[in-house]
Amino acid sequence: MGKILVVDDNESILHLIRDFFTDLKGHQVFIASNAKEAMEIVTTEHPEVALLDIMMPEVHGIELLSMIKRAAPDVKVIMITAVDDESIAKEAMDKGAVDYVTKPLELNYLDALVTFQMLE
Numbered sequence: 001m002g003k004i005l006v007v008d009d010n011e012s013i014l015h016l017i018r019d020f021f022t023d024l025k026g027h028q029v030f031i032a033s034n035a036k037e038a039m040e041i042v043t044t045e046h047p048e049v050a051l052l053d054i055m056m057p058e059v060h061g062i063e064l065l066s067m068i069k070r071a072a073p074d075v076k077v078i079m080i081t082a083v084d085d086e087s088i089a090k091e092a093m094d095k096g097a098v099d100y101v102t103k104p105l106e107l108n109y110l111d112a113l114v115t116f117q118m119l120e
Helices: 011-024 035-045 061-071 086-094 107-119
Strands: 003-007 028-032 049-053 076-081 099-102
Touching (some): 035 061, 049 061, 049 107, 061 076, 076 107
Parallel strands (some): 003 028, 076 099
16 A cells, blocks of 8 residues: 655644544554654655645645745645635646545545556
C-alpha cells in the first residue's frame, strides 16, 4: 500500500487518521505535529500523499504546502481545515494542493480522495 503523511497540531486528529489508514486500509502512515517534523518525514520517507492542516501554530499549512512542493514536487497534498474559506482553498490549489477538505472529517470521503491520488 501507500505512504501517507498526516500533519496536524491536534493529536486526536493525528491518531484518528493514522489508525484509520493503517488499521483499516493497510497504508504506512507517518504523523507530524509541526512543519519541522513534517519536512523530516518528507525527505526521509517520501510519502505519496500528505494531509495537511491549514491552521497550525508557527508555520501556516499553506506555507508548509509550499515547503513540501519545493522539496518533493511529486507529493500529492490534500489540505484539511476547520474553516470553509474559498479564498484559502483557492490559494492552496494555486500553490499545488490537489484537494481541500473541511472538518469534521468524513473518513470514507478522505479515503476516496487519497486512493484516487495514489492511482494518479
